[in-house]
Amino acid sequence: MSGPEAPGAGALRAAEEWLLGRELFGIRPGLERMRVLLARLGDPQDRFDAIHVVGSNGKTSTVTIAEALLERHGVRAGTYVSPHLVSFRERVGIAGEPAAPEPFAAAVTRVREAAEALEAEATRAEAAGEAPAIDGPVTQFEAVTAAAFVVLAEAGVACAVIEAGLGGRWDATNVLPPATPGGGAPVAVLTSVSLEHTRWLGDTVEAIATEKAAVLRPGGVLVLAHGLPAGAREVALARAAEVGGTVVEAPADPGPDVPTPGAAHYQRRNLATAIAAVSAALGPDVPRDPGAERDVAAHLAVPGRFETVEPGGGPDxxxxxxxxxxxxxxxxxxxxxxxxxxxxxxxxxxxxxVLDDKDPVGMLAAVAPWADAVVVTEPTNPRRLPAADLARVAARALPDRETRVVAGVHDALAAARTLAGSRGTVLVTGSLHLVADLRRGRGAGPGARF
Incomplete structure (x- = not known):
């Protein structure tokens, strides 16, 4: 017989099930539904300062690091990231911890009531030949984002670090106020730009950068990560000039005294970017804290980012x-x-x-020197690339390596473990959705990032 259910578990389960049900409405970029929904909720996004992070890669790590740095400066901080690995509530962080079940479930309940009321009103308006307040159902991402803003506002965060989901201009997060409640200039961060989501954002680096840089508010600060493509950087500088913004160009590295965060060298650039963003948000009167930066780097743990989940070499x-x-x-x-x-x-x-809007040829070629064999499978996400298609790509990109197709992510992991043997390494990659499928199967729950 199972034990008693944890307090709030039923409400959290109902909240998660409702959010999962919203997936059928797909991706529908636009801001009007979001604005109307947030107005019905009392515009919680107006109650905290925000650092808005956009980019193709490095967003979640930059957000996580920035939150930790703000906390070490004495600022009550929170985060919103996507996607999650186990629970939707992982997307919302308060002081380095995932949102607690009760406030997250309560926020989703408020969003559900508001969304369903708006949808019912829209149906009645259309039946009466009137213009509806919203142009269709609230999507899953809009609902989660609205719930996150409610949680962050109710938790009393002074500054939230917000990760955009797709692009920037029409992303549901792009409803943050033009001026911060704390009186400082709004801060936007561009972490990287590469070809992605081309069906929505455009098929050139410049077009994608235009969509992402559009989140910069008039008079705001735009922090540019080091190493942006030249075309993307030019677009970002032009956006800043257009709206009277200030540009801060982050260095490639936080400095030799700062350890490599999370064991992955690529996190050094994310750390340098986050330091620049926090400095911009705190203002020129607040000096950097090298001790805090070293401490954050030493303890950084971003789930699913070069994360060793099994060290190997154990008794098994x-x-x-x-x-x-x-x-x-x-x-x-x-x-x-x-x-x-x-x-x-x-x-x-x-x-x-991988998902079907990616370039697996270029992806696999980038790690070809390290790959001794490939096991191909499919994430459960409905936008997944069929394993048979990916296997054909793998055979071309890695022609002299064994390639196996295994249905089911757990069977695929077992096959990969067998191929690697007791002394080898299995690298699970290609999509956070694949990582999430395996994480859920291991029975892991959301955990602290610091």
């Missing part, structure tokens, strides 16, 4: 298992850099699953 004789949510070519280039800085034990077996 299993391989080392690494989870990394690299999901596009730029992410795989950074992953290759991480492998170079922390050489894995061989053989290394890639366990790969």
């Amino acid at each position: 004789g299993g391989p080392r298992v690494i989870h990394d949510g690299a999901h596009n070519e730029a992410g795989f280039v950074a992953l290759g850099d991480a492998l170079r800085a922390d050489p894995p034990s061989r053989p290394l077996v890639l366990l790969v699953g």
Whole structure:
């Protein structure tokens, strides 16, 4: 017989089930539904300062680091990131911890009531030949974002670090106020730009950068990560000039005295970017805190980012298992850099699953020197690329490596472990959705990031 259910577990389960049900409405970029929904909720996004983070890669890590730095400066901080690995409430953080079940479930309940009321009103308006207040159902991402803003406002955060979901201009997070409640200039961060989501954002780096840089508010501060493509950087500078913004260009590295965060070399650039963003948010009168920066770097743990979930070499004789949510070519280039800085034990077996809007050829080519075999599978996400298609790509990109197609992510992991043997490494990558599928299967719950 199972034990008693934890307090709030039923409400959280109902909240998660309702959010899951919203997935059927798909991706529908636009801001009007979000504005109307938030107005019905009392505009919680107006109750805290925000650092708005956009980019193709590095967003979640930059958000997580920035929150920790703000906390060490005595600022009550929170975060909103996506996607999650186990529970929707992982997307909302308060002082480095995932949102507690009760306030998250309560926020989702408020959003559900408001969304369903608006949808019912829209149906009645259309039946009466009148213009509805919203142009269709509230999407899953809009609902989660609204709930996050409610949780952050109710928790009394002074500054929230907000990760955009897709692009920027029409992303549901792009409803933050033009001026901060604290009186400072609004801060936006551009972490990277690469070809992604081209069906929504455009098919050039410049077009995608235009969509992302559009989140910069008039008179705001735009923090640019080091190493942006030249075309993307030019677009970002033009946006800043257009709206009278100030540009801060982050360095490539936080400095030699700062340890490498989270064992992955690519996190050094994210740390440098986060430091620049926090400095911009705190203002020129607040000096940097090198001790805090070193402490944050030493304790950084971002789930699914070059994360060793099984160290290997234990009594069970299993391989080392690494989870990394690299999901596009730029992410795989950074992953290759991480492998170079922390050489894995061989053989290394890639366990790969990707979504259908990615370029798996470029992705696999970036880690080809490290891959001794490939196991191909499919995440459960409905936008997944069929495993048979990915296997054909893998055979071309890695022609002299064994490639296996295994249905079911857990069976695929078992196959990869067998190929790697007791002394090898399994690298699970290609999509955070694949990492999430395996994480849920291990029975893991959301955990603290620091």
